[in-house]
Amino acid sequence: MNNSKLSKQMFALPYAILAVVFVIIPLVIMMFTAFVDGNGSFTFDNFLNFGNADVWKVLGRSFIMAFLTTVICLVLAYPTAMILANSRLNKSATIVMLFVLPMWINSLLRIYAVKLIFEDMLGRGFGLVLLGMVYDFFPFMLMPLYTILANMDHSYIEAAEDLGASPLKNFLTVILPLSVPGIISGVLMVFMPTVSTFAVSDILGNPDTYMFGNLINYNMEKGYYNLGSAYSIVMLALIGITTLIANRITAVRGGKK
Amino acid sequence: MAKVKVGDWDKIIELKDVCKSYDGKMVVKNLSLAIKRGAFVTLLGPSGCGKTTTLRMIAGFEEADSGTIFLEKQDVTEIPPHKRPINTVFQKYALFPHLNVYGNIAYGLKLKRIEETDPNAPAGKQVKTRKFTRAEIAEKVQRALKLVGLEGYEQRDVTSLSGGQQQRVAIARALVLQPKVLLLDEPLGALDLKMRKEMQLELMEMHKKLGITFVYVTHDQEEALTMSDYIVVMKDGVVQQIGSPKAIYDEPANAFVADFIGESNIISGTMIEDYKVRFLDTDFKCLDKNFNKNEEVDVVIRPEDIKITDVEKGMLEGKVVSQVFKGTFYEMNVLAGDYEFTVQSTESRDVGEEVGISVKPNGIHIMKKMLVANEFVTEMDSDESIDINGVSFNVFNNGNFRQGDKVKASVSLDDIILTDYEEEGIVGGNIVQTVYKGSYFQVQVAADNNCDFWLDSDDEWDIGDRVGIQIKPESFVLEKITEEEAANE
Numbered sequence: 001m002n003n004s005k006l007s008k009q010m011f012a013l014p015y016a017i018l019a020v021v022f023v024i025i026p027l028v029i030m031m032f033t034a035f036v037d038g039n040g041s042f043t044f045d046n047f048l049n050f051g052n053a054d055v056w057k058v059l060g061r062s063f064i065m066a067f068l069t070t071v072i073c074l075v076l077a078y079p080t081a082m083i084l085a086n087s088r089l090n091k092s093a094t095i096v097m098l099f100v101l102p103m104w105i106n107s108l109l110r111i112y113a114v115k116l117i118f119e120d121m122l123g124r125g126f127g128l129v130l131l132g133m134v135y136d137f138f139p140f141m142l143m144p145l146y147t148i149l150a151n152m153d154h155s156y157i158e159a160a161e162d163l164g165a166s167p168l169k170n171f172l173t174v175i176l177p178l179s180v181p182g183i184i185s186g187v188l189m190v191f192m193p194t195v196s197t198f199a200v201s202d203i204l205g206n207p208d209t210y211m212f213g214n215l216i217n218y219n220m221e222k223g224y225y226n227l228g229s230a231y232s233i234v235m236l237a238l239i240g241i242t243t244l245i246a247n248r249i250t251a252v253r254g255g256k257k
Numbered sequence: 258m259a260k261v262k263v264g265d266w267d268k269i270i271e272l273k274d275v276c277k278s279y280d281g282k283m284v285v286k287n288l289s290l291a292i293k294r295g296a297f298v299t300l301l302g303p304s305g306c307g308k309t310t311t312l313r314m315i316a317g318f319e320e321a322d323s324g325t326i327f328l329e330k331q332d333v334t335e336i337p338p339h340k341r342p343i344n345t346v347f348q349k350y351a352l353f354p355h356l357n358v359y360g361n362i363a364y365g366l367k368l369k370r371i372e373e374t375d376p377n378a379p380a381g382k383q384v385k386t387r388k389f390t391r392a393e394i395a396e397k398v399q400r401a402l403k404l405v406g407l408e409g410y411e412q413r414d415v416t417s418l419s420g421g422q423q424q425r426v427a428i429a430r431a432l433v434l435q436p437k438v439l440l441l442d443e444p445l446g447a448l449d450l451k452m453r454k455e456m457q458l459e460l461m462e463m464h465k466k467l468g469i470t471f472v473y474v475t476h477d478q479e480e481a482l483t484m485s486d487y488i489v490v491m492k493d494g495v496v497q498q499i500g501s502p503k504a505i506y507d508e509p510a511n512a513f514v515a516d517f518i519g520e521s522n523i524i525s526g527t528m529i530e531d532y533k534v535r536f537l538d539t540d541f542k543c544l545d546k547n548f549n550k551n552e553e554v555d556v557v558i559r560p561e562d563i564k565i566t567d568v569e570k571g572m573l574e575g576k577v578v579s580q581v582f583k584g585t586f587y588e589m590n591v592l593a594g595d596y597e598f599t600v601q602s603t604e605s606r607d608v609g610e611e612v613g614i615s616v617k618p619n620g621i622h623i624m625k626k627m628l629v630a631n632e633f634v635t636e637m638d639s640d641e642s643i644d645i646n647g648v649s650f651n652v653f654n655n656g657n658f659r660q661g662d663k664v665k666a667s668v669s670l671d672d673i674i675l676t677d678y679e680e681e682g683i684v685g686g687n688i689v690q691t692v693y694k695g696s697y698f699q700v701q702v703a704a705d706n707n708c709d710f711w712l713d714s715d716d717e718w719d720i721g722d723r724v725g726i727q728i729k730p731e732s733f734v735l736e737k738i739t740e741e742e743a744a745n746e
Contacts, residue, residue: 153351155347155348155349155351156351156353156354158318158338158345158347158351159345159347159351159352159353160353160364161317161318161337161338161339162316162318162338162339162343162344162345162431163339163344163364163365163368163430163431163434164339164340164365164368164369164434165339165364165368166339169368170339173364174353177355178353178354178355180355
């Protein structure tokens with residue numbers, strides 16, 4: 001009994017080592033660099049840059065872009081997932097496969113494809129970046145929604161029908177509330193990467209679509225590690241808060257109400 | 258030829274010639290069924306017999322491939338479930354996990370629109386529909402909870418309730434809408450025995466109190482016998498028998514029903530004459546008549562109708578093979594001849610002991626054999642025909658048979674055609690009896706050549722009708738037999 005418990009824990013060891021080397025240690029280093037200056041002495045100066053209105057503008061732009069991407073993905077993915085979850089149309093899940101297939105191609109390649117096809121039509125800028133983001137992250141929204149809708153116990157839907165709910169009422173009062181956990185995980189899986197991405201706006205954007213991710217990237221590339229680390233920590237904190245709020249909502253819905 | 262007469266009782270639900278198949282497999286075959294207003298009706302049968310599918314068609318979750326479903330004489334075949342005044346208690350309750358007990362029970366009430374007449378409003382606008390007010394909903398929910406014995410549970414999370422409590426919420430949720438019909442799909446299946454017994458009694462109580470028609474689906478024959486006003490026994494999508502629990506237990510329509518309802522001993526026997534049947538080389542008195550002389554029958558004897566006696570006092574001799582104490586009686590297997598009887602006895606016997614078996618005439622139930630084909634042992638009276646009791650029937654000969662060959666000819670029950678005019682048939686005859694088999698009639702015709710034909714017919718025929726019998730040459734299946742075999746048959 002004790003032995004088997006021990007050996008089960010052993011399986012987690014490789015990942016634990018990986019996590020320590022590539023996540024924990026870098027985080028500690030980042031924390032450290034964020035609070036020192038070029039000479040290695042302790043300072044808050046790196047964070048004082050947030051006094052600059054432009055930094056807030058870039059940060060705000062990132063959040064707006066991530067928010068729009070998430071909303072558009074959700075609006076497109078939900079009906080798609082509902083159609084796919086209908087087993088009569090999607091007997092062997094092949095159609096789902098087709099929707100997820102783009103994920104097999106490198107993200108950068110896909111963004112370049114978007115650039116080649118749409119750059120002449122739309123021109124570089126906010127619209128093209130948004131299009132690229134939605135295209136890039138759509139499968140991450142689709143998958144959790146599809147999973148939750150396909151696995152939803154059909155008897156809930158039948159019970160609502162039985163109790164007099166029209167198809168619309170059924171959707172609003174049963175299907176939608178029961179799919180909230182899928183919506184939350186889809187939103188997180190799209191929102192978190194989009195808020196910090198820089199590659200998409202690099203390739204498809206113009207100076208007006210400069211994102212917070214680009215700002216961090218710029219500082220790191222130029223060797224301003226202290227400033228870059230400070231920005232990263234702020235970003236990390238913001239993502240952390242968003243996740244916590246999302247989890248709180250899931251817990252409330254999943255529990256009762 | 259007579260048309261099927263429709264009963265006069267107040268039918269709340271009627272199914273007519275309903276068929277349903279999944280992936281090419283027929284699960285409900287030509288089902289016709291009427292349900293009386295206010296009754297507690299149970300659809301009973303083994304899994305896969307089509308009982309749940311029938312219930313789901315009444316609820317509207319499944320669409321019938323063909324046939325019509327009437328609710329209070331209105332055709333509801335195409336009406337979606339949310340527009341039918343019928344509610345369902347689901348097998349696994351299907352309580353909404355995102356709503357608490359109050360939210361679940363109030364769900365249907367919040368959607369419902371009620372009609373209200375306002376005599377002061379201008380003509381034509383007197384009838385208005387409105388939703389229930391908050392206070393009305395709260396009051397109805399409270400009454401429903403009281404009905405199922407869960408007062409004070411309004412704010413409880415449904416996932417925190419026990420199976421029995423969840424079941425009660427599911428019942429309250431359906432009953433609060435005051436449906437015309439309540440459908441219950443094996444609702445007690447997930448409960449333990451004690452809880453199940455309790456819920457059975459409570460459901461019967463609710464049925465009596467509310468006067469709502471209950472349609473109950475179960476595979477548990479004991480549950481069906483306890484609770485129902487009448488039972489519909491189904492097998493392979495076909496109704497086997499409809500009757501009160503007592504009628505179905507005491508007078509099962511066929512060996513399947515006898516076997517399914519309670520434990521039964523089913524033995525092959527021969528009807529010697531009226532009130533006398535022979536099985537296991539012994540003659541027994543019975544209460545059945547109107548069989549043909551020496552007709553092969555199924556004899557059904559309930560385990561509790563068999564009395565174990567001393568060897569010399571018994572009608573049959575047997576040997577106890579095994580014995581199990583069941584709390585209030587002993588259940589033993591007794592081997593008599595080549596048949597092993599299941600017997601319930603209040604007295605214990607030793608395994609291996611020689612005992613006598615006796616059965617009173619009212620413990621013996623005689624049932625028609627379920628026929629598959631008519632068989633005639635005869636000879637070819639020409640190369641192209643056979644002789645059946647002096648009447649020549651044309652057969653299709655593929656060259657294997659010669660005039661004078663002894664043959665066994667069989668013809669399926671579906672392949673005999675009755676005509677209204679006897680001169681249209683190869684031979685004339687009288688209808689002797691018809692047995693309703695749920696979707697068709699099994700008809701026995703006594704032909705003028707002193708021989709009986711059995712056939713399946715979609716039409717009902719009156720006893721005593723003169724008819725003609727037609728059999729197509731290709732419907733006969735011939736098999737060559739030897740002289741001795743012919744003599745033995």
